[in-house]
Amino acid sequence: MPAAANALLGFNWPQDTDKSAEQELWISAQGRDKDSYSISWAGNDRDKTEQVLSGFRGHGLSQNPTRPEQVIMFARRPGTIGLSINVLGDEAPQPFHSPPGHHMHGHGCFSADGQFFYSAESDYRTGEGKIIVRRSDNLQQVSEFSSHGIGPHEIALMPDGKTLAIANGGLLTHPDQGRKVLNLDSMRSTLSYVDIQNGELITELTVEEEKASIRHLDVASNGHVALAIQVQRKGMQHGELVPLAALHKPGKDQLESLHAPEALTLKLNDYMGSVRLHAEKNLAAFTSPKGDLAMFWDTRDLSLQGYHAFHDVCGLTLTQDNKHFVLSNSAGKLRFIDSTSLKENKSKRLYFPETSWDNHMLTLSLPS
Amino acid sequence: MLKLHVNKSINHVLKVALFSTSIALLSGCNTSSSSSVTTKTTELDLAVIDTLDNLVIPAASNFQQQTSALHNSANNFCTNISEGNLDTLQQQWKETSVAWYQLLPFQFGPMINSVALPTYSFIDYYRLAHTDSLQTVRSFIDTTLAASSNLNDLFFQIQSARNTGLLALEITIFETADSESSDKADIILEFTNNSRKCELLKGYAKELDRRAQTIHSGWTTDYADSGISYRDLLINNRLEELDDPNEDGQPAISKLTVAVQNYYDYLANRNVTTDIAQLAGNVWQGLEASINSTEQMLMGSTGSKVNVFALLDNGGHEQDVANIKANLQTIQQTISDKNTVDFKAAAAVLDGNFKREIPDGLNVNLGLNFSDGD
Numbered sequence: 001m002p003a004a005a006n007a008l009l010g011f012n013w014p015q016d017t018d019k020s021a022e023q024e025l026w027i028s029a030q031g032r033d034k035d036s037y038s039i040s041w042a043g044n045d046r047d048k049t050e051q052v053l054s055g056f057r058g059h060g061l062s063q064n065p066t067r068p069e070q071v072i073m074f075a076r077r078p079g080t081i082g083l084s085i086n087v088l089g090d091e092a093p094q095p096f097h098s099p100p101g102h103h104m105h106g107h108g109c110f111s112a113d114g115q116f117f118y119s120a121e122s123d124y125r126t127g128e129g130k131i132i133v134r135r136s137d138n139l140q141q142v143s144e145f146s147s148h149g150i151g152p153h154e155i156a157l158m159p160d161g162k163t164l165a166i167a168n169g170g171l172l173t174h175p176d177q178g179r180k181v182l183n184l185d186s187m188r189s190t191l192s193y194v195d196i197q198n199g200e201l202i203t204e205l206t207v208e209e210e211k212a213s214i215r216h217l218d219v220a221s222n223g224h225v226a227l228a229i230q231v232q233r234k235g236m237q238h239g240e241l242v243p244l245a246a247l248h249k250p251g252k253d254q255l256e257s258l259h260a261p262e263a264l265t266l267k268l269n270d271y272m273g274s275v276r277l278h279a280e281k282n283l284a285a286f287t288s289p290k291g292d293l294a295m296f297w298d299t300r301d302l303s304l305q306g307y308h309a310f311h312d313v314c315g316l317t318l319t320q321d322n323k324h325f326v327l328s329n330s331a332g333k334l335r336f337i338d339s340t341s342l343k344e345n346k347s348k349r350l351y352f353p354e355t356s357w358d359n360h361m362l363t364l365s366l367p368s
Numbered sequence: 369m370l371k372l373h374v375n376k377s378i379n380h381v382l383k384v385a386l387f388s389t390s391i392a393l394l395s396g397c398n399t400s401s402s403s404s405v406t407t408k409t410t411e412l413d414l415a416v417i418d419t420l421d422n423l424v425i426p427a428a429s430n431f432q433q434q435t436s437a438l439h440n441s442a443n444n445f446c447t448n449i450s451e452g453n454l455d456t457l458q459q460q461w462k463e464t465s466v467a468w469y470q471l472l473p474f475q476f477g478p479m480i481n482s483v484a485l486p487t488y489s490f491i492d493y494y495r496l497a498h499t500d501s502l503q504t505v506r507s508f509i510d511t512t513l514a515a516s517s518n519l520n521d522l523f524f525q526i527q528s529a530r531n532t533g534l535l536a537l538e539i540t541i542f543e544t545a546d547s548e549s550s551d552k553a554d555i556i557l558e559f560t561n562n563s564r565k566c567e568l569l570k571g572y573a574k575e576l577d578r579r580a581q582t583i584h585s586g587w588t589t590d591y592a593d594s595g596i597s598y599r600d601l602l603i604n605n606r607l608e609e610l611d612d613p614n615e616d617g618q619p620a621i622s623k624l625t626v627a628v629q630n631y632y633d634y635l636a637n638r639n640v641t642t643d644i645a646q647l648a649g650n651v652w653q654g655l656e657a658s659i660n661s662t663e664q665m666l667m668g669s670t671g672s673k674v675n676v677f678a679l680l681d682n683g684g685h686e687q688d689v690a691n692i693k694a695n696l697q698t699i700q701q702t703i704s705d706k707n708t709v710d711f712k713a714a715a716a717v718l719d720g721n722f723k724r725e726i727p728d729g730l731n732v733n734l735g736l737n738f739s740d741g742d
Binding site: 059076077106153215239261262263264266267273289292293306307308309310311312329330331333343344346359 | 483485486489497498499529611612613614616617618622733734735
């Protein structure tokens with residue numbers, strides 16, 4: 001494990017480059033019904049958002065690292081469609097679909113060279129989690145490999161550019177039964193590291209609580225992986241509180257839980273939504289829309305550093321200059337939390353009343 | 369590629385389904401500062417203000433009056449330990465717990481103060497943790513009585529939420545520590561023979577009163593050291609001006625609706641009827657007070673011009689109103705019957721009403737992610 005883990009470092013992560021000359025946008029799925037579902041983005045120097053209608057409720061998004069104007073949005077589980085757009089407007093949006101017998105889980109990421117993108121999907125006929133590989137230019141599937149678990153949700157490329165970190169949520173669902181969990185008794189969630197070249201499992205880790213589902217993750221340039229967890233309380237045999245955040249550091253063979261005072265943990269209602277690491281500040285940030293809270297932990301000593309109440313907060317990203325965490329909610333609001341003081345910079349608040357930001361937000365850096 | 373452009377607004381907007389009404393001045397009842405709303409105020413705003421001024425704040429005031437009376441009763445009992453004074457003390461605890469349940473559905477703002485250390489949890493730990501702490505607190509009391517620590521104000525202020533509040537007082541007042549006897553003669557004897565038990569009783573009562581005062585003053589005079597009442601901050605949309613990480617930015621109607629919805633979710637899913645007031649035996653009276661508060665929230669105070677039910681009726685949701693009224697009658701009946709199974713089922717139905725019919729009928733968004741998740 002340690003050797004494999006150490007091999008995950010070394011790739012020159014795009015975020016390390018100076019982005020001060022680039023244009024910054026914040027992009028998210030948004031909308032409340034089929035007529036309004038879209039990909040929407042806003043920038044600090046604009047007084048309006050721009051949108052591309054999608055016709056389906058999207059979930060996670062990913063930006064092509066070598067062709068930054070390309071953004072892909074994946075359907076929310078158990079949708080079967082995704083959309084590739086050009087935020088500069090130079091191309092028409094292109095849809096792509098799950099293979100027959102498969103559905104998406106809402107997340108994906110690009111390869112380091114931008115030629116391919118990976119999406120988290122499931123073969124609902126067998127229940128097997130899959131990573132579907134498609135070309136970025138024509139969106140055609142070129143291969144697939146197992147996610148080595150059930151219900152892969154968020155995935156991200158490690159700094160080595162060759163390893164995929166997969167949050168296998170462990171929850172079996174079938175489109176015919178909507179989002180109902182079919183394997184509550186036997187669920188097993190893992191953080192799995194998979195070699196993208198041969199599809200083989202390098203290693204996997206689990207959290208202590210069997211009914212905790214690892215759903216979202218973020219990878220930092222230092223190889224740290226932060227995990228956001230949702231608990232299937234109905235399947236539990238006890239009523240104990242469960243940590244909803246965890247960290248995996250290179251060289252460690254176990255996940256480290258991030259703890260909070262009882263009242264805060266209870267308020268989270270067994271649900272963390274988004275996660276974002278700030279490697280420079282040694283911070284791991286999380287949001288809980290069911291708890292109306294954003295939480296911030298120090299990744300060095302795992303201590304809770306602060307929290308911020310924000311109704312229905314879920315989207316979480318960093319500004320281009322890494323000076324602020326950006327929080328979004330379904331009321332169309334954006335708040336900016338200073339990454340040093342962890343206090344809100346109220347002067348930067350933005351409000352787009354016609355926009356219902358959905359679960360996740362991404363910062364785009366585009367050439368000016 | 370189809371692109372749509374939408375404009376932003378920096379103004380906080382409360383979505384309503386009804387006609388707007390202009391008003392000149394609104395002043396709060398029993399508050400030290402007047403408030404004025406110079407922008408258009410809707411009927412929904414008026415209904416919210418009626419709820420705050422004629423239900424929530426009076427409930428907070430009543431609870432604080434009861435805790436004050438409980439504190440006085442504790443002092444009187446300890447000055448003159450007698451069965452008569454014990455009867456008064458026990459009855460006052462019951463009155464205080466009922467007053468708490470009258471206020472409990474409105475768990476926001478001064479009831480919380482800090483998300484990390486919410487005030488209500490120091491009064492009613494079960495509301496936070498949902499676990500029966502009777503044995504744990506009994507053990508704590510036993511240990512404290514056997515110890516020699518100074519039972520001063522600070523001792524009670526620094527205790528964990530679990531070891532203070534209504535439960536700690538209930539144990540102290542309704543049974544003996546040594547044998548858990550509920551016999552009044554035994555209780556009186558223990559208080560007589562162990563002066564430390566009176567120190568404990570008075571300290572707990574004083575601390576509970578302090579917490580109640582925090583809630584009341586937060587609603588009426590000063591919230592979060594702002595110098596302004598939470599009531600005024602809330603109805604004038606000024607909460608976000610505070611540098612407060614605990615303020616989530618919801619408008620008043622959302623805070624009210626979500627608080628009450630959470631409360632019915634709690635009643636439906638927790639063992640409130642069996643775990644609460646196990647010694648005093650008056651949980652059903654408390655729950656009745658909660659339902660009465662809910663009814664008043666929806667029906668408005670006597671003489672109020674607008675209320676939630678009227679707004680729903682005017683919006684064409686008469687059937688929802690009829691259904692919710694029927695649901696309230698149902699849950700009242702389960703309380704009369706002291707039927708736990710039916711009570712929890714009825715609470716679940718009302719939980720749904722506050723999750724869907726009421727916010728939908730009032731055109732209030734509770735949040736996309738809130739309802740949906742991923």
